Amino acid sequence: MRKLFVDELKRLHVRFSEMGINVNEQIYNATTAFINHDKVVAKEVITNDNNTDSEEMNLEKQALELIALQQPVATDFRVIISILKASSDLERIGDHAVGIARETILEKGEERVPEVEKEIALMTNKIREMLGGVLDAYSETDADKAGEVAKDDIIVDQLYLEIREKIIQALKQNPKVAKASSSYLLVIKLLERIGDHIVNIAEWIVYSSDGKIVELNPGKSDPKLLREIVSGTIGER
Known part of the structure; x- marks a missing residue:
């Protein structure tokens, strides 16, 4: 019976990892489509979000069946709960990627700001690096690695500002450039929120590993640091 549980839990881990890889690709495709004004790719991102939703629902169904049928001990239960919570964050990240894709479709050829789009690409690279790391x-x-990844959210916050x-x-x-600026502001806000969801996933990894509920968002856990970010005095990135 224990072997069956372990095998099913491994499948759950694999499903979560696959979902994460797919969501990371969604972020890349959405932001690339936005910067390149590629409505075709943007529509693909929106369509593919149905896959992300299905992945989360299937993962949730498998997790609940595992709890109901295998009666896990406290440590196992903690791991399963962490997967469920983290997958919810992945789903929200996918939703934000869709939000970026929708902005691409709404574009009407207005004047753009190449310098800003270059910075958005850099912000996206940092976000994808964080997601890959987590x-x-x-x-x-x-x-420990999850905690290190979470620290990079301070860079994302600074890039946003x-x-x-x-x-x-x-x-x-x-x-x-007013219309383009409105889109830019929405996109960087969505990217900043994605960073927060990645920090949430890092926190669930810590909980799964150590059983500790922690606050890894550096801005939230250190008010002084948050003030430095807002004032722009945090230093060179």
Whole structure:
């Protein structure tokens, strides 16, 4: 009976990892489509979100069946709950990727700001690096690595503020970029939220590994650091 449980739990882990890889690709495709004004790829991102939703529902169904049929001990139960919570964050990340894709479809060829789009690409790279890192930490059940990944959210927050300021300055210089600026602001906010969800996943990895409920978001856990981010005095990234 124990072997059956372990085998099913391994399948659950595999499903979560596959879901994470697919969501990471969704982020890349959505932001690339936005920057390249590629409505075809953007529509594919929206269509593929149904796969993400199905993956979460199937994972949840499998997890609940595992709890009901195998009666896991406390440690096993903690692991399963962590997977359920983390998969919910992955699903929300997928939703944000769809939000970015929808902005691409709404574009009507208005004037753009290449410098801002370049910065958005850099912010996306950091987000994808974080998600890849947290998925590695998950597969290795490495709470320390998860904590290190979460620290990078401070960089994402700083990038968000820096890009927002560039958008505001570009709008002041050229009112014709108003519509593009509105899209930029929405996209960087969605990317910033994705960073927060990645931190949530890191926290669930720690809980699964150590049984500790922790706050890994550096801005939330350290008010002084948050003030430095807002004021732009955190230093070089």
